[in-house]
Amino acid sequence: MSISAAVAGMTAGTAEVTFEAVFADSYHRVVGLVAAVTGDEGRAEDAAQEAFARAYQRWGRVGRLDRPDLWVARVASRIAIDQWRRRRRETGLGGADRVHVPDDVQRLWVRWQLERLSPMQRASILLHCWEGRPVAEVATLLGRSQATVRTHLLIGRRRFRGFVHEEESR
Amino acid sequence: MTGPELDHELETLGRRLSPRVGGAHDAVVTRATLGASGRRPRTAPPRPGRLGGAVLTLAFAAAFAALLAVGVANRPAGSSPSAPNSGPAVALATGAPGASGAPATQDTTLRPLPASALPRVVVPPPPVATGAPPASVGGPVAPPARTAPPPAPTVIATAPPSDGPEPSWTATPTEGPGPQPSPAPPPSSRWTSGHAPTRIVLTEQDNGRTITVHRGDVIEVDLSAPQNAMRWTEPQSTDETVARRSSGAARSDGSADAVFGAAQDGNAGILASRMPACYFSTPRCLPPQRIDFQVTIVVTG
Known part of the structure; x- marks a missing residue:
């Protein structure tokens, strides 16, 4: 369980959870998640702040959710992935992949088998592993079907295996 | 893979990328506020430039x-x-007197006073003026009295007696990033008329200040183009019931302006940010947002 006990207790015990509490508890994690999804740490902060700003504007509804931080994580991931796709369209295929990936993100990708995946596949795996969420819930969070998320997870494992074989054969 | 390990790594990565939670929270609130006001339908009249x-x-x-x-x-x-x-x-x-000196009485139709005819007051930078009257009435630009530091904590300028009601304003420097006492900024305070309503012009030099105005006064924010390829966002009021925006725009050269009317008693902030040019293009980038211009307006009767 990754969410802090403070927010978990607030959300489980009472309906009153403040934006500030959720922000303080989950901001860094959401920024890290977005950076890990796209590999573009320069835009991770922007996407996370935009997602929190949207949550702030709708806090009457978002604050009543079971896990407001997951709502923000989903929105931030979608914003970052949309930006990544837009850049790829504008700069040509693979253009967005030429963004320099910092070392600590690269290490995280290798460690969590995310290196050769698309941002959407990374988001599926990270949300699945991060919160231990079942596939059905990850699919709901990402707005995708369960079959799509299962495919993302499967492709992620296959690509990782292929990457390991390539490295071993060198 | 275990959740807590991944959670710890994401947290560490996020802390490195965005270490200041407080600043980020302020930026988020500002972005949410500006975004919400930006979606509001424009009811302002067309800008004079148009x-x-x-x-x-x-x-x-x-x-x-x-x-x-x-x-x-x-x-x-x-x-x-x-x-x-x-x-x-x-x-x-x-309606002006004719060349012969006789008053022109043929045109008695009442016309609305043009905006340029309102008295203009440019708020001086806080460290300059101390106790001496900083401006003159009805004349050309008069530099405020300059004295050496230490600066007075409160700058008060009141219009000298005139026929009409006396416009006055009080400027109180706050702890914000206002201009420092030295070197002294150029004089920018002037009273050109003593008629109400008073028109107060705020520039980026007034950032972080608190201005006291009267109901009916007009506050004009004029932000000149930044030097570093940044552009000002359109100044917004945090409380439209107190400082009601009547017009405003962010121009392509980077400058921005807005006109607010002091509608009712209370406090309101006027906020604007400097953003890179890509923020104004389509699709727009999403840079970290911060408040680069903030003036608190206190409206009293």
Whole structure:
């Protein structure tokens, strides 16, 4: 369980959870998640702040959710992935992949088998592993079907295996 | 893979990328506030700049009428019994005294006072003025009295007695990033008229200050183009019931302006941010947002 006990207790015990509490508890994690999804740490902060700003504007509804931080994580991931796709369209295929990936993100990708995946596949795996969420819930969070998320997870494992074989054969 | 390990790594990565939670929270709240106000339908009247064509047409028509009137006035006496020794027509049209010195009484229609005719007050930078009267009334630009530091914590400037109600304003420097006492900034305080309502012009030098105005006063925010390829966002009011924006725009050269009316008693903030040019393009980038211009308006009766 990754969410802090403070927010978990607030959300489980009472309906009153403040934006500030959720922000303080989950901001860094959401920024890290977005950076890990796209590999573009320069835009991770922007996407996370935009997602929190949207949550702030709708806090009457978002604050009543079971896990407001997951709502923000989903929105931030979608914003970052949309930006990544837009850049790829504008700069040509693979253009967005030429963004320099910092070392600590690269290490995280290798460690969590995310290196050769698309941002959407990374988001599926990270949300699945991060919160231990079942596939059905990850699919709901990402707005995708369960079959799509299962495919993302499967492709992620296959690509990782292929990457390991390539490295071993060198 | 275990959740807590991944959670710890994401947290560490996020802390490195965005270490300041407090600043990020402020930026998020500002972004949410500006975003919400940005979606509000514009009810402001068209900017004067967009009426440039109409203004030019009117000016041309007035100049043509003046030339025509001069031509009529220069005719030999008796050639036009309808206009003997009359002054320039443009003077009659504007209600000003004619060339002969007689008041023009033909035009008694009430016209709305143009914005440029309102008295303009440019708030001086806080460290300069101390106790001496910083400005004069009714004359050209008068530099405020300059004295050496230490600066007074509160700058108060009140219009000298005049026929109309006395406009006054109080400027209180806050702990914000206002200009430092030295070197002294150039004088920017001037009173050009003592008539109400007062028009107060705020520039980026007034960032972080608190301005006290009266109901009905007009606050104009004029932010000049930044040097570093950044652009100002359109100044927004945090409370439209107190400081109601009547017009405003962020121009492509980077400058921005807005006009607010002091509608009712209370406090309101006027906020603006400097953003890179890509923020204004489509699709727009999403840079970290911060408040680069903030002035608190206190409206009193």
